[in-house]
Amino acid sequence: MIEIVEVYTDVVFLFLLVSDYVLLRLLSILTGKKAVQFRLFIGSLAASAIAWMLQFTTTGRAARLFLEGPLTGCVMLWIGFADWNKRDFLHSLFLLYFCTFCMGGFWNIVLRSRFLWHFAYGAILFAGMLLFIVLFVKKGMKIMGELVLHRSQSTEVCLKVQGKKAYCKGFWDSGNSLTDPITGKAVVLLEKGIMEKYQIPIPVKGFRVIPFHSVGMDNGVLKGFVADELSVKDENGYERCFEKTVVAIYEGKLSIKEDYQMILNPHI
Template sequence: MYYEVYIDVLFLINFMMDYLLLLIVRRVLKCTATHGNICVGSIFGAAAVCICMLLPVRSTLIRFLLFHLSVNAAMIWIGLKIRTLREFLKAFAALYASAFLLGGVFTWLQPYVRAGSLFFGAAVGSYYLVIGIWKFLLYLQRMNKYQYTVTVYTSGESCTIHALLDTGNSLCDPVTGKPVCILGKRQAGEILKEKELQTLRYIPYCSVGTEKGVLPVIRAEKMCIHTGQECWVEKPLIGICEEDSFTNGEYQMILNPAILGGV
């Protein structure tokens, strides 16, 4: 059994796929490489694959080292202009993750591709789908980064709730200048006692849909923000919102970034 391989077709397909992969990695890692750099890296990768195909090498291990380590490493170095080891390892991992996603999406589209010209269209369509997947994964990562478990202590009582660090929350007490976190109304009613209600006062605020308003604020005894380690805040200011929870019930508190030193 033998296979007939057209070297020009092999080169063109590999060039196109390498170019798309390097574009994806550049976008994910926000590299400064130009399209010219990526083009040169893709030409090198495609040419190296063609040369490796012509070499009389039967060892699976050697072919693996040539294809997956040497060629891809050089392609990243040339195409993305990455020089530090840390950035290289991130790019190498992103390249293989992108190749896995691109291959999966392209395999899903391949049954619908009947003509050679549609092959390239499917490849480009796969590129945009993979970019969308990466954006969604990075969004989930960012959301996870801003999620915390918070324990609020009031009059000897404590309550553990889910909180979201909102970079858009810059509410501060106009008198003391201290940051104000926002607690849902139902949760506030469960944990506030007479001692906290005696410290209740109102501060002005504005938000989307409310140009001018006032927000009831209390001073709790202390608050612990679990960030991998315990971050204690003494006498935190907590505003009581009319809503019971935020983002469809996922969180009961909105944290002010200033309470953790800013983001």
């Protein structure tokens, strides 16, 4: 006797998306690795799309298991988290497999119970809708916060590097399009004199070479590094902190009147 089972592809995709996102969040908690919610969402979305497409292909079982395992796992970790080294990546990959195995056992129990399955079905749909609402609200709040922060373009800046602090005036410049060629992150520009004033050497770890254009009407490269933390406060007391910000060192003066010593990037 052949049993016909209806499969709703949208539900399968949503199931994979929520499960992958939960796995990445759980991995972030277990490893203590800081994560950006948007990156976690994109990582789970990419892995879910790969797994979803493999469910409806004629690929052999062995090949499909290989692709759904190492491939989706690597994609999730590579997109979901940044600044990996080989050892941490492999450790997190095995931990991800373990969490996936435990979650698979949980869903196996749920699928064997009709009541639990209907409950889980509704919970997944609700969790999916809630996830999108939360992400939408958080994105809106972030945009509003940036509008408040950028209302006063001149700001107080505190830079933390290797346990030392440096203070200066910052200026939000929408024309600052400097990016780190390695990570693609936005880059802020700092006068070399500030580092010398607070006797902070350029860190060897996280050293960067940043190509630039039209800074002082010159073209070339700038030395850079990754700061531990960058705190920005406007005249109204509104403060934001940015971790692992890429800082490029400029040899000259950024302002003729010396109104500011750092050019901030609105995309940090």
